[in-house]
Amino acid sequence: MNWQGLELSILGPACLAGLIVLSTHVPLGQQVLARGIIFIDLAIAQVAALGVIVAQYFGMDEQGYGVEIAAAVAALAGGALLTYTDRKMPEHQEPLIGTLFVLAATGSLLLLANNPHGSEHLKDLLVGQILWVSVHQLVPVAILSGALLAVMWWQRARLGGPLFYAVFALAITASVQLVGVYLVFASLIVPALATTGATGVRRMAAAYAVGIGGYVLGLVLSALLDLPSGAMIVWTLAGCGIVGRVALALGGGRAASSPAPASS
Amino acid sequence: MKKYIFILAALLVCVAPRAQAFAAFACEPEWGSLLHELAGDAISIDVGTSALQDVHVIEAKPSLIAKVRRADLVVCTGADLEVGWLPQLIRQAGNPKVSSGPGYFLASDQITTLEKPSKLDRSEGDIHPQGNPHFQLDPYRMLVIAKALAARLGELDPAHAAQYQQRLADFTTRWQAAIKTWEAKAAPLKGRKVVVHHLSWVYLEQWLGLEQIGALEPKPGVPPTSAHLASLVDLTKNSHTLAILRAAYQDPKPGDWLSEQTGVPAVTLPFTVGGDERSKDLFGLFDSTIDKLLAVAK
Numbered sequence: 001m002n003w004q005g006l007e008l009s010i011l012g013p014a015c016l017a018g019l020i021v022l023s024t025h026v027p028l029g030q031q032v033l034a035r036g037i038i039f040i041d042l043a044i045a046q047v048a049a050l051g052v053i054v055a056q057y058f059g060m061d062e063q064g065y066g067v068e069i070a071a072a073v074a075a076l077a078g079g080a081l082l083t084y085t086d087r088k089m090p091e092h093q094e095p096l097i098g099t100l101f102v103l104a105a106t107g108s109l110l111l112l113a114n115n116p117h118g119s120e121h122l123k124d125l126l127v128g129q130i131l132w133v134s135v136h137q138l139v140p141v142a143i144l145s146g147a148l149l150a151v152m153w154w155q156r157a158r159l160g161g162p163l164f165y166a167v168f169a170l171a172i173t174a175s176v177q178l179v180g181v182y183l184v185f186a187s188l189i190v191p192a193l194a195t196t197g198a199t200g201v202r203r204m205a206a207a208y209a210v211g212i213g214g215y216v217l218g219l220v221l222s223a224l225l226d227l228p229s230g231a232m233i234v235w236t237l238a239g240c241g242i243v244g245r246v247a248l249a250l251g252g253g254r255a256a257s258s259p260a261p262a263s264s
Numbered sequence: 265m266k267k268y269i270f271i272l273a274a275l276l277v278c279v280a281p282r283a284q285a286f287a288a289f290a291c292e293p294e295w296g297s298l299l300h301e302l303a304g305d306a307i308s309i310d311v312g313t314s315a316l317q318d319v320h321v322i323e324a325k326p327s328l329i330a331k332v333r334r335a336d337l338v339v340c341t342g343a344d345l346e347v348g349w350l351p352q353l354i355r356q357a358g359n360p361k362v363s364s365g366p367g368y369f370l371a372s373d374q375i376t377t378l379e380k381p382s383k384l385d386r387s388e389g390d391i392h393p394q395g396n397p398h399f400q401l402d403p404y405r406m407l408v409i410a411k412a413l414a415a416r417l418g419e420l421d422p423a424h425a426a427q428y429q430q431r432l433a434d435f436t437t438r439w440q441a442a443i444k445t446w447e448a449k450a451a452p453l454k455g456r457k458v459v460v461h462h463l464s465w466v467y468l469e470q471w472l473g474l475e476q477i478g479a480l481e482p483k484p485g486v487p488p489t490s491a492h493l494a495s496l497v498d499l500t501k502n503s504h505t506l507a508i509l510r511a512a513y514q515d516p517k518p519g520d521w522l523s524e525q526t527g528v529p530a531v532t533l534p535f536t537v538g539g540d541e542r543s544k545d546l547f548g549l550f551d552s553t554i555d556k557l558l559a560v561a562k
Contacts, residue, residue: 002327004327004330004331004334005325005326005327005329005330006326007326007330007333009358010326010329010330010333010356011326013356113489129323129324129349129352130324131324131325131326131329131356132324132349132352132353132356134355134356219326222325222326223326223327226325226326226327227325228323228324228325229324229325229326230323230324231323
C-alpha cells in the first residue's frame with residue numbers, strides 16, 4: 001500500500017477531467033452502441049491526430065490553439081465523411097470506419113517520416129495522461145462539453161442524423177487530448193454496455209453511476225497500488241460496469257412491471 | 265483514550281524524523297546513484313524512472329507527483345531529455361522548492377554537451393536543441409557533475425555540507441582510480457567501428473575512441489526506410505564492424521535483424537544503473553559496459 005499519492009490536490013484535477021469527459025460520453029456512448037459502430041472513437045481520434053500532423057507539415061506552430069483547431073477541423077471532416085457513408089452505404093458503415101482508422105493511422109506515419117516532432121503530439125493524442133491535467137486546461141473543455149450537452153438536449157430528436165457525427169467528433173477530439181484513447185473508449189462503451197438492461201432516465205442515471213464509480217475507484221486504487229492511473233481506471237470502469245449490470249438485473253423485476261418510456 | 269494518544273505520539277516519533285530528512289528526487293537512476301555516492305543514507309532518494317524504460321516518455325503515476333511534492337532537490341539530466349513529462353510533473357507537484365532555483369538541478373547545465381546543432385531543422389529528426397543528453401557514460405563529465413551536485417547539496421543542506429564535501433573527495437579518488445583502470449582495459453577498443461540503434465552513445469564513443477559508422481535510426485526518433493537499411497547492411501558488413509550497440513530498454517528486434525544480415529554481434533549495454541545484473545551503481549555500470557564491449561572484441 002502506498003498512501004503518499006492519495007491526495008486530493010493530486011487526484012482532484014484528474015477526477016474533474018473524468019467527470020467532464022463522462023458528461024458527454026455517457027449519452028454519446030448509448031448512441032454508439034445502438035448504431036453498432038463502436039470503433040468510431042478510435043477512427044475519429046486518429047483523424048484528429050492526422051489533422052494535427054498535417055497542420056505541422058504545413059508549418060503550423062506546435063503550441064497554441066492552431067493545433068486544437070486543426071484537430072477539430074479534421075475530426076469534423078472525418079465526421080462529415082462518415083455521415084455521408086452512413087447515408088450511402090449504411091450496411092458497410094463499420095468496415096468503412098475501420099478502414100478510415102487504419103488510413104489515418106498510417107497516413108500519420110507517412111507524414112511523420114519527415115516530421116518527427118509530430119510523433120510526440122500523436123502519442124499525446126492517443127495515450128493521454130490523465131494525471132498531468134491542470135485545472136486551467138479543463139476550462140475550455142468544460143465549456144465545450146456544456147455546449148455539446150445543450151445541443152444534444154435541444155436537438156435530441158435529430159441526434160440520429162448528421163448532427164450526431166458532428167457532436168461526436170468535437171467531443172472526442174477534446175476528450176482524447178485530456179485522457180487518451182483507452183479511457184475515451186472505456187468511458188463511451190462500458191457505461192452504455194453495462195446498462196442495456198434499463199431504459200430512459202433510469203438507464204442514464206445507472207450509466208453515470210458506473211462511470212463516476214469507475215473513475216473515482218480507479219484513481220484511488222492507482223494511488224494506493226502505485227500503478228498508472230489511466231490503465232487502472234479502464235479496469236475499474238469494467239468492474240463497476242459488471243457490478244452495475246448485476247444491480248440492474250436484481251432490481252429489474254420492479255422496473256419491468258412499470259415500463260419506462262422507450263427513448264434510449 | 266490515553267492509549268490512542270500514546271500510539272499517536274509513537275507514530276509521530278517514528279514519522280517525524282523521516283519527514284524532516286532531506287529528500288531528493290532523481291529523474292534517472294544514474295543521478296540517484298550519484299546522490300547516494302555523495303550523501304549515503306543521510307538523505308532519502310527517490311528515482312523516477314528505471315533503466316528498462318525509455319526516459320523520453322513515462323507513465324504518470326500519483327506516487328511520482330507525491331515524491332516531487334515532498335522533495336527538497338530534483339536532479340535530472342536536462343537538455344530536453346525529460347521535456348515530455350518533467351514540466352508537467354513539476355507543475356502538478358506545485359512544490360516551489362524544486363520548481364526553479366537551487367532545488368532544480370539539471371546535470372546538462374554543469375557541462376558542455378556534444379552534438380549541439382548549429383541550426384534547428386525539423387528535417388534532421390528528433391534533435392535536442394541543447395545537444396545530446398545521453399552523457400551519463402562519460403566518466404569525466406560525471407565527475408564535473410558530481411562536484412556541482414555536492415556543492416548544491418551543501419547549499420541546500422548547510423548543516424551537512426562538510427559531510428557532502430568529504431564524500432565527494434572520497435568518490436573523486438575512487439572514481440579517478442577507476443577511470444585509469446577502465447581506460448587501460450578498454451585500450452583494445454580504440455578505433456573499432458560500431459553501429460548504434462539510437463544516437464545515445466556519442467559520449468562513450470568519444471571517451472573510448474570508438475568510431476560510429478551508422479545508426480539504425482538515421483534521424484533520432486524516426487523509423488528507418490528500406491533504402492537506409494540496405495546501405496547500412498552493406499556498410500556494417502564491409503567495414504570490419506565490432507558490434508551493434510543498443511540500450512537495455514530498447515527493442516532488440518532491429519539490432520537482431522541487422523546482426524543476422526551481417527554476422528556482426530548485437531550487444532545490449534546497460535546504458536544506466538540497473539540496466540543489467542552488474543550495474544548496481546555507477547562503478548558497476550562502467551565495469552559492465554566495458555567488459556561487454558571487450559567480450560565481443562576478442
